[in-house]
Amino acid sequence: MxxxxxxxxxxxxxxxxxxxxxxxxxxxxxxxxxxxxxxxxxxxxxxxxxxxxxxxxxxxxxxxxxxxxxxxxxxxxxxxxxxxxxxxxxxxxxxxxxxxxxxxxxxxxxxxxDAPITVEFNSIAAGYIIDRMAARFAAQGIRNYLIEVTGEMRAGGQKPDGQPWRIGVEAPLDDARVAQRIVSLRDMAISTSGDYRIYREENGRRLSHLIDPRTLSPITHKLAAATVITDSAMQADGLSTLLMVLGPEQGYNYAVRHQLAALLVSRTPSGFATRTTPAFEQRFPVSSNQRLDGE
Incomplete structure (x- = not known):
């Protein structure tokens, strides 16, 4: 293998x-x-x-x-x-x-x-590829880069002007691409998973492509997007998917327990509610030019 x-x-x-x-x-x-x-x-x-x-x-x-x-x-x-x-x-x-x-x-x-299972690594493969590319860059002495594969990103070093890489965290909107938060990254990876791009409607029900393996059914909770920032793109990739499956409460508790820098966005009757973990706020304190969601 x-x-x-x-x-x-x-x-x-x-x-x-x-x-x-x-x-x-x-x-x-x-x-x-x-x-x-x-x-x-x-x-x-x-x-x-x-x-x-x-x-x-x-x-x-x-x-x-x-x-x-x-x-x-x-x-x-x-x-x-x-x-x-x-x-x-x-x-x-x-x-x-x-x-x-x-x-x-x-x-x-x-x-x-020991059973007729089929394995597919879509939820971590892009992050894995990014980490492999970053390792290759490091071996060649390349320290400053921004790698993106299917929306997952890893930022190394800094931009040519000496500033950190500024990455927009997308709001979970069906029909628009709007950044709700800007984070500055150095030697970190970021991944966002959500239910707002890939879904379908059947008999009045909105079905997400994200499957809860415990029920074998699409997720039904109110968590719309989960963003994770770590030093590994593969970990960020898999963890953002995992938090989406766990949902707003279990996902937040998991992220806090594992000291993850995570941002969770849930649907509410009045719009979206954003919740960040202590690790996220410590690493990415909000300033007036970073918060775009009106909070």
Whole structure:
């Protein structure tokens, strides 16, 4: 097994253990069940090519990552997959035999499984790549850089003008890209996970692509976005996803307990409510030119 796969599996197992199972990289069949996996994306693309895509283009139906790109009706989806809106719990619970981090074991340079699980590392792979690039830069004596892969970032050193890298933390808006906070980074990585870009609507319900492995269902709480800043892009990547699964209270408590610099944004009847951990406020004290959310 390539060393990269072992590194990713080891990191995933630690996140799963630390969170009592709230993090899981074996959920691919569940993502397909809820129409967020690659199988559903292929079906949407096929429907668009055959003229059954309700007038939408492939680009509108499927984003670069092979996932639903925008909210909308799932009527264009074809195939024989079970419809989650009309099926009881039996079909979903049957997937438990094909998921679960307890079935994944690392034996030296081998990745072993004792059940028919499929492993995918999308929630930490981008961060891992960034960390590898940063290590390569360091080996070549490059100290100042800003690396971005699929929205995850790692800032090394400083900008050419000697100032720190200033990164905008995006507000969780469906139809706009607006920074709600600016943070200055030196030798740190940042990742934001949210439910506001990849989701779909079915029978009046908003379904997030973020799956809680404890229920095998999309998250239903009010946490809209979670940002984590650490010295490792892979850790920030995985932890931001983990906090989104845990939700506003459990996620905040987890972040405080592990001394994470985290910013959580929840939906409220009057708009958004932002909550930051003590570690975040200590590292990134708010000044008038950093806070853009009106708090």
């Amino acid at each position: 390539p060393p990269m796969a072992i590194d990713l599996a080891r990191a995933a197992r630690k996140l799963a253990t630390d969170s009592d199972g709230a993090y899981d990289v074996t959920l691919l069949p569940v993502l397909d069940y809820w129409k967020f996996g690659p199988k559903a994306a292929r079906e949407r693309a096929a429907a668009a090519r055959s003229g059954n895509g309700d007038g939408l283009t492939v680009a509108q139906l499927v984003d670069a990552g092979g996932k639903p790109a925008s909210p909308g009706n799932d009527a264009a989806t074809s195939g024989t997959d079970t419809n989650p809106a009309t099926t009881g719990d039996d079909a979903l619970q049957a997937l438990r035999a094909r998921t679960g981090m307890q079935h994944l074991r690392i034996d030296g340079d081998r990745l072993c499984k």
